[in-house]
Amino acid sequence: MLDIKITKTTTPKAKPTDESKLGFGKIFTDHMFVMEYDAGQGWHDARIVPYAPFQMDPACVVLHYAQEIFEGMKAYRTADGKIQLFRPDCNAKRYQDSSERLCIPPLPVEDFIQAVKALVEVEKDWVPHSEGASLYIRPFTFAADVGLGVHASRKYVFCIICAPSGAYYAEGINPxxxxxxxxxxxxxxxxxxxxxxxxxxxxxxxxxxxxxxxxxxxxxxxxxxxxxxxxxxxxxxxxxxxxxxxxxxxxxxxxxxxxxxxxxxxxxxxxxxxxxxxxxxxxxxxxxxxxxxxxxxxxxxxxxxxxxxxxxxxxxxxxxxxxxxxGEITQKLYDTMTGIQWGKIPDTKGWMVPVCQG
CATH class of the missing domain: 3.20.10.10 (D-amino Acid Aminotransferase, subunit A, domain 2)
Structure with a gap:
């Protein structure tokens, strides 16, 4: 269980008033989750802080050797205001597989999910209300060692940022x-x-x-x-x-x-x-x-x-x-998946994980 310290921004951004113009990955929320890894110490200093740039040395390993991974997931608001995630355990396990391949220290599944849920709860007012819109969640880890030479880093940064995103198909599903x-x-x-x-x-x-x-x-x-x-x-x-x-x-x-x-x-x-x-x-x-x-x-x-x-x-x-x-099957899959994600039809598969009431 992570001990997550939360520092709220004193200058919150104005939230979008027209959710039909959100686009994808263009607007970011007020806060981000950050945690570091150091060899011999492990993952430490889990925190939610105001969204801000990273300060990076020009010789930072990720800039030269691309040792990094990421995930993509969403938070959805149901008609009754509940905010939920879709199968976050699958993303967490895939993140471990990506970590292993890129020689990045893995995050326990439960810590990954806890971090995502904690940030989404802090940013719950950013989860869109309109049909088809959602809060896109981007967890990522990058090598933070300073120095040139092709080898696994001994320092890493794990971060999660969020972006309210509009419906992917603004005018319906177009083949x-x-x-x-x-x-x-x-x-x-x-x-x-x-x-x-x-x-x-x-x-x-x-x-x-x-x-x-x-x-x-x-x-x-x-x-x-x-x-x-x-x-x-x-x-x-x-x-x-x-x-x-x-x-x-x-x-x-x-x-x-x-x-x-x-x-x-x-x-x-x-x-x-x-x-x-x-x-x-x-x-x-x-x-x-x-x-x-x-x-x-x-x-x-x-x-x-x-x-x-x-x-x-x-x-x-x-x-x-x-x-x-x-096609008929394509439409049925779309209707069923989105119906489950936005709480319009029963989740008989147990895929949705509640976060909070928005």
């Missing part, structure tokens, strides 16, 4: 166009594809920019060895409904084990669908599309919940899905 990337790769066996670290995202920017220039919303990444099998879409996992079965890439080291992915699979199995977690060749996806067997395609992740796909483009070959409309 998107996806570009299949076959030159650059996101991950390869033995690397950090399963970890949530900044280097993975930095490496993806080039292909994302190129796709955006051509009018595509996202990049579909193929495996890093044969460039043959589908893996992830941008910042989301991806699923394909082919001949009634749901296919998605296995989490075997190169794919991020998404919390939304995991939850979608549980729901799909509850509804009687066969979910195939196995390698799926992009050539087979395109073939199914041309034969009319590719019934639905959708990304899934914390920010969007689900993101329907209407078009895939691979080496100039195009397939179109669901007549450009959101």
């Amino acid at each position: 998107v166009r996806i570009y299949v990337e076959d030159e650059y790769i996101r991950a390869a066996p033995g690397l950090t594809g399963f970890a949530k670290c900044g280097g993975n995202y930095a490496a993806s920017i080039k292909a994302g920019e190129m796709a955006e220039e051509q009018g595509f919303a996202q990049v579909l990444w193929l495996d890093g060895v044969e460039k043959k099998y589908v893996e992830e879409v941008g910042s989301m996992n991806i699923m394909f409904k082919i001949d009634g079965k749901i296919h998605t890439a296995p989490c075997t080291g190169t794919v991020l084990p998404g919390v939304t992915r995991r939850s979608c699979i549980e729901l799909l199995k509850d509804w009687g669908y066969e979910v195939v977690e196995d390698r799926l060749a992009i050539a087979d996806v395109m073939k199914a599309g041309h034969e009319g067997k590719l019934e639905e395609v959708f990304g899934c992740g914390t920010a969007a919940v689900v993101s329907p796909v209407k078009e895939l483009d691979w080496k100039g070959d195009k397939v179109f899905i669901s007549d450009g409309k959101i």
